[in-house]
Every structure is written in structure tokens, then in C-alpha cells.
Amino acid sequence: MTTPLFSIAFGVGTQNRQGAWLEVFYAQPLLHPAAELVEAVCPLIGYQEGNQALPITKNQACDLAAALKHIDPLQSALLKRLAESEKPLVVCVLAEDSALSSTPEAYLKLHLLSHRLVKPHGLNLTGIFPLLPNVAWTSQGAVDLSELAERQLEARLKGELLEVFSVDKFPKMTDYVVPSGVRLADSSRIRLGAYIGEGTTVMHEGFVNFNAGTAGPGMIEGRVSAGVFVGKGSDLGGGCSTMGTLSGGGNIVISVGEGCLIGANAGIGIPLGDRNTVESGLYVTAGTKVALLDEQGNLVRVVKARELAGQPDLLFRRNSQSGAVECKTHKSAIELNEALHAHN
Template identity: 40%
Template sequence: MAIETVTSTEAFKTLVEEIKASEGYREPVAFGIARVDRGQKNADKVLQANYAIVNWKENYGSAAIFIKALQESRVEVDFSGSEFVATIGDEFVKNAMNAFTPYLAEAVGEAHKNVQVIKTLAAMEDIGRNFRITFLFEDAAPRSVEAVYLKLYALSLGKAPLRGVNLNGAFGVLSNVAWVGNKPYELEYLRENEIEMKLNGTFPNIDSVDKFPRYLQHIIPADNTRILDTSKVRMGAQLAPGTTVMPGASYINFNAGTLGPVMVEGRISSSAVVGSGSDVGGGASILGVLSGTDGNPISIGENTLLGANSVTGVPLGDGCIVDAGIAVLAGTKIRIDEDQLEKIKAANPEADLEDKTVFKGAELQGLNGIHYRIDSLSGEMVARRSTREVKLNEELH
């Protein structure tokens, strides 16, 4: 069996509708074709998936064609689970090429990227067994390396929002490997060959040992984004255009990142999100759900400044300032003078702040326009209305 050459866009659309209407068919929420890196010792173990294109709640027609092309290549597609992954071969490529025929000529540049993938595969003599296709039928906990990577791509490409993807158990799915350039090596393989490699001078130059690769191994950032050291951004991080990541003490973990231009010289831990125009100062730490926030993921608003070596363990609103070297945690006691409290209330009309003079950090979380500082003569932590403008949401007030 095979898909025959489709000769018009109308015929293509008809074919897609037929496939979608077939019994048991289920529309994937995400899919993509990846070149995979396999274990040197255990070739059945996938160590990494390199997606040329990731489809996330889009391009359902191409998904239908890919599913049909698999089926016509005698691969039974299992729609019953949350995900399905299969090795593709030349027969799959031939089927997909036939189906995509009406689009082959125009599939260049930004147009028809899935078709470009098939064209590129068709141009290879034998695609071997290192190309895999992944379908996610729902956003459940990932069960395969290919599914984890598809989700990390979705985050890093900005196709899925931060904290918007189910990555439960991802650490258990991925193998811990030695990364040599873009290539992952099984540690056991290195151990077995250590004597020979050391004596022959071919022991590899390992960049890192981790379950995750780095962002720049897979993602091409926007023209105005800068990452001064690739080790500072893990795959699965999301960087809005205009973000700059300096090489000092900075780090952006997976499922963390920025929503607009942000200067990053500190740590954005997993699940933390920083708003547009904010500044994460040198050595500043935004705590993550696994490090001191009681599972409370931290959002930093827009136009907020985290001073050098400050530590932030509570969410902050827009236009805030945390002074250099200060730690604001959920339990930190903070004095607010009466006049400043009035100004803070004015900047946060929707907040319901008690009339008192000492607040815990957690009570102030998410508020706009607060300047956290320490009185250097008394050692007292105080909060004031910051000098930074806060744009109030006019619709609310």
C-alpha cells in the first residue's frame, strides 16, 4: 500500500479530511520529526532528539498526512495512549512526499516547514533508523525521550507558555549523558573505552554531564537576544526577544525565563518567570519551586529591578526594587511606615492590605511598586513605594 501522488491542493485537502474522518483517528496536540542520537552501547536507547520543526497545536493537516504515511508503511499507530513515537523509514518519506506534491515547489523559507522536512529527508539516500516521529495526543506526563524533547522545544520556541506544559517525570525519562559538542555519550561507554581512549589520545572533551542539553544546542534565538555563555541557559528555558544573559553568575533553568527584554545577570530558577523590562542584577537569585519557595512559583513583574546579590523568594509585581544584597523571603518581617503604606495601596488598588506596620514577605507578594531596602543604620528591613512608575490596569479601576 502507498499514498499515491496527490496532484492538487484540493485533492490534498480531501485526503486530509478522509484521514481525519477515519475510525479511531485522533488529532495530536503536538508532533514533529526528529533526528535522534542513540546510545553507543545500547542503540535502542535514545539519548537526544533533534527536531527540525515542532508543531504545537497547529498544522493538523500535516499531522494527518504523517499518520497516514506511517500506516501505509505498515506501522500501526496507537491512538490510545498520551503519546506515540515510531521510527520512520524511506517508505514513510515516499508516502509523505506523494501527499505533499502540490506544495513541494512553494515549500521554502518560512512556508510549509513540515514539507521542507520531508523534502530534505527525501534527498538523502537512505535515512536509516535514526529518524523518529512523535505525536502527543494529550499533554500528559511524557513517557519517552522524544516526548520530553518535543515539550522542551515547545517551551524554548515560545510555542507553549512557561509552566504550561506537563513535564512530570521528565528527569526519570532522560538519561544522564556526557555532552561532547552537540553529541551525547553514554557514561558507561566512556568507562569501557577509557583505557584505549586515554592511551590513544582520543578521550573526548566533555562540555557537561547532564540529562538536559543546552538551549543553544537546539534553539536559534532572536536577532536581538544575547547569551554570552551557552552553559547558562538550559534547554526548555524560554527567552523573549531582547533578553541578554551575561556570563557571570547567571543561569536560566528549564521551564523558566523571560516575557520581554530582560537583562539577566543572576539566577532564574526552574518555574520562575521575569517580566518585560526587568533587570536581574549580578548574582541575584530568584528562588525556584525546589529551593525555598514552598512550591510557590515566582513571577517577577515588569520594569522591576533585582539588585546585585539580592535574593527573592516571593513573587513581585511591576516597578519593584530589591536593593543589592537583600533577601526577601516569605517569612521576612518588613516594616512599612504609614505614609508609605498609603502610597503602596494607591499603586495596588486591588490589594487588601491590613493597616499595620510590620508585614511578612508573603503578605506583600505580587504587589507593584515596592522598594525593599535595609536601613543601614538600624539594620531594619523596610519597604517603601519605589520611584518606579507602575502602570495601573485602567479597566480594573
């Protein structure tokens, strides 16, 4: 096997009674695995080409562990543990980062994000929603919704309680990955597929969606929507809403530069450059008309907010008397105005 792979992972998961995958746990996913590992694994699992999710038996897991003993001791040790499983096993192979075609593939890409192997916007997530079944996440793991009532009855008859924490396509991240160096006040508010950088604190009302996150360090007290990536040293105030969209769908990607402050109940629909501040309660969408002010507070020009996207050192605020959205900069607004004209 000479063609390099994009990713490979050995997983254990849950299937419903019809054998359909509900979820998959990959303890140690690999990005761009070594050629030697690929050459050792592929013949043992019958892999030929393309993106595939290949079920394996306990015996195959043992064979894979032996084959990787001197090539990758960590993966070998993992496979030895997987060989003890009573749950179904799978090897997910991604030849390339293309549109998704199976539930195990979707879970692998979510793991790559939460393991910090790929940053948000760095993966093709096209087709992910139909491939993630709506699942009851319970005290006994993932349960198919059509089987939930029977499982609840079975638990009661044994004197047990099957607690349902949520019904959703996405599980919480910490049931699969707990990144190093983070504080997560309420882990149920962080979905698998979130990227939580070293030094990040997510407070109780903070929420981080999949394909979104923060480079860290920083404080998240509001909502980081899918498609939003927050730079280092930024603070998203309580109740803040960021209106990002999925990069895989061809929509605008929202990024937040380093050292930004988005106040409580504020929101953005444009990328922010470094050291931007958005006043509490202010929503700045791409079409918002913004009065550009110079250092003395004089009006220079009225622009749409999209023209200020990615510019550093901006303060967005609302005029308390007129209600107009204004923007001041630590640099001369005249210079910024000239830059905008040159860009146009």
C-alpha cells in the first residue's frame, strides 16, 4: 500500500438491533498515519481503497495488535483492549477528506476535531446530519429511540432507572474526549466535534457547538455556534450569540481574532480581526450599517459591517442617543477608510 491515508482509527461502538451504528468511540484516532502502519493494517482488514468503515472481530483485533507491536506500541495496546470488548468493533479508514458516507466516518471526523488534530473549518463535513441518528443518550449509553421504551421497562423490572440525559444527534464531548488544560463548568453544553484549546474556560452558560471552538487561552461565557473559531485571549460575554455557519455548506465562516471581547447578549455575523470589542447587547451582522468615526468621534463614512470584517483594533458600539451603530478604531479611521477604498 503506497498511497497515504488521510486518517485511520480503531473504534468500539453501539449498534441498534438491526445492526445500524448509533455511535463510535475512537480512543486514539490518527491523522496522516505512517506508511508502515498502513501497510501492516490494510491486508488484515481487507481494505482496498476509498473511505470505508470495516467491522472487525476480536481475533482480527488481536492480529492487528500483534502486527503493530513494534510499529506503533500505543495503537497495539489499544487493540489488545478492544479485543476484550463485548461491543462491536470497527476500523474506519479515510483515504481522503471527502464528503461523509457512514456514521463511523462522521464520528471519526468529530473525534479529530475534539482531539485537536484538526481545527474547525479544516474538515469536509458535507452530509454529516443524515448520518448522525437521533439517539437517546442515557445512563446506559446510546439507545435507539425505537428501542427506548422497552429498555426503560427492562430497567424498571430489574429495580433500576434508565436515565435519559438528552435526545440529540450529537453526544457531549466529554463522554468521548477530555482535552488537557481546560475548565468545563457544564460539560453537557459542549458537543463532540468542538475544539477546546489549551487554557480555555467554559463557564456554566457557555455553549460550544461541533466544528467550532477556541484556540485558547480564553473565557467562554456565551454561545460559540458551528463554524465559529475564537482566537487566543478572547472573552465571549455571558449570553453572547455568534451567528456562524457550517464551512462545509459553502456559507460564510466566522472567525474571531485574538484578544477580542464580545459583550453580554452581543452577537456577530462577520469575522473579527484581532483586539476587536463588540459592546454588550449589540448585534453586528454583515449588512449592518456602521458609522465609521475618526479618533475625534467625527463621522468619516457609513459602511456595511462586512467591509470591516477581519480589521484589527475596532470598537463596535451603539450611539445611546441616535441608536446608530458606530465603529471607532485605535488607528486613524481615515487610514482605514483609505484602505477600504483601495480594497474596493
